[in-house]
Amino acid sequence: MRFEKKITWLLILVLVFAACDSDKKTTNPEVSLDIASFLKYADGNKIYPSEKQIEILKAVMPKEAFQPAPSIKDRKYWGKIAKTPSGKSYLEKAISLLPKAPEVPITDEIYRRANKEGNRQIYKPRYYRTMDRLEHFILAECIENKGQFIPQINTYVQAIMDMKSWLHPNHDDRNNTVLEGKRMTIDLGARKFGSVLVLAKSLLGDVFSREMQTQITTELQRRITDSYLKSTKRLDKNNTWIDGTSNWNSVCTSGSVFVSITNAKSYDERLGAVGAAINGMKYYLSGFGADGYCSEGLGYWGYGFSHYLYLAQIIHEYTDGKVNMFEGEDFEKLKRVGNFPEHFEIQNGTCAPFADGVSHTSSKGSNFANVLSSKYYGAIKPTEIRFEEAVEQIIAWNNPELFSPNTEVYQTKTLENHTYFEDFGMIISRGKQKTPFSIAVKAGHNAENHNHSDVGTYILVLDEDLISGDIGAPSYRAGSFSPHNKARSSWGHPVPRINGKLQSNGLQFKGEIIETVFSETSDKVVMDLKPAYELSMLNSLKRTMINDKTENGIISIKDDFVASKNVDFGTAIMTYSNYEILNATTLILSGKSQKVKVEIKSTGGKVTFNPEPVPVKHLREGKDAKRIGIDFEKKLKKGTITIIYTPILSSK
16 A cells, blocks of 8 residues: 555656756756646636645745845855946945935825826836835945945835835725725735835845844735735735736736745745746736737836746746746747747837837836846847846846846847737738838737727838827826727727727727738738627728838728718828828828828718827827828718828938
8 A cells, every 4th residue: 555655646746747848948957847737736716726736836845935145144145246247336326326315105195196196206206216226225235235225224114114005006996995004905016115125134134123124024924925825815806916917917926926935934825925926827928829929018028027037037046946937837838928029029129009018129127028038938138138126136146147148249130021910910011121111900809908999000110200000008197097098999099980989898899800911022911890899780891901012112001891871980090290181182291200191092982181189198109199080071881991101202
């Protein structure tokens, strides 16, 4: 019987642990947890690990808490960091921040005002400056070890602990129930406060008084670990992101787990946190297409995926490589996610500002995700390394070779003629002219992360100018997330409006790509847009995009509709460009440095231009956006409107 039990146990071990394939192996050569097998033991949709998963984790997780870097007492380690260029520059910046007066605690009055008014500007700058200064003071004290940063560190840490709520105020409810102590919630701000405090405690230790160490431990347990684990056991209204597919899941989970494995005294709580993270990241990663597409756009890819990789790195270090979330359940999908930015670019550093995305790849902010994606997924390695969080900097100091910039001779990457993200129905058709003329067009659905009602939207790019198409996101202020915000509804997108009716919101309101033709000289995409509208009389609505890449290029957008009775029908040109109407069917769009002639052709009736300003003051991409309506003069049962864009290039 004992022999049989040993055999059974060995078989279980073989099932649960699997050596990484040699072509995937980029980490510890030891066997690692087979995450796909681990996930099969989950307790239904519960995020908290099942009893079986807990037993599996006990075999790979250490009993002691996580230590992200040696404490300040390890002068050999920190002395080595002090001699590095990054260590010297980090210390230099920290010294420059010392004279800055602390901006914490952020008062209840400011919190309530920010919540009521939806005004992030009176809170978030204080928050970001506070976090940046405190992180620099903590690491700088470890580097220098002279005590000059200790008074400020104590002031900041105590002030943060005295704040009733760590949330961004706009993430509290209208009654400020978190501020009033009626519930506890983790958001993007709270996880950051928690991460910085646990870093201070783990690195500085006895630099703090015993009383303060105890207070930090207690506050982290109460505000982060208890709240996180409670929500993983039973989905509640406090941490609704916990099974979400947006960046919130990875960002808040990474902070919650970092705090819990570093601060929690209970081994069971640390086991629970790691197991919950593995289970929870299944939901986050499901938000990407199988082809790696991120509907949140490039900016949120960087924010969300960097925190997934941040989480993967700390768990990898904590378990000595035995839990390898870089490979995850589906390594090939992770590889495609890691390479998303390269495939999402339209041309010359521009990309589609669909939903709440950005239109230009930024040279500011962290590129942590790009660096680790180059290591684990073969993405292009950045020529410079940038961090926004102290934990990223510590990971870099612990892995100096990985975080050395790409110093090889930079070669301009050659973008493919087209990219087709089939899961979300998004296509980039790239012109290869001397002055390239390209388009990104998306079918999608109206329940995407950071959703806009934008089925059928597109963006035209001539050289570096976004000439026409999607105007991007409203800045985050009061009312910006309302589906009735004209920059978020289909009114503010270059899509049809029928009988005054806009697109509806929900997963079922979608577009479908029904035909594609790709060649060196021309790309064609046909979409069925009918499902995006709740209109019983609408029999069909198709949008056809043709990119003629010959000579200077011509791009056309044709809408073809059939209805069972006469309807008002129109579409729109959305633009930040200046415009000049030449005649009843022609206008000129003038961007920052490029011009395009726009011709309108129609069948079934005559059309008119109906320009009007977009009544949203704060738009991320700029100001003074315009909606140039193109509407049939009379109602009709069927017809077509074709918008033809032709570059007007200088003869120079």
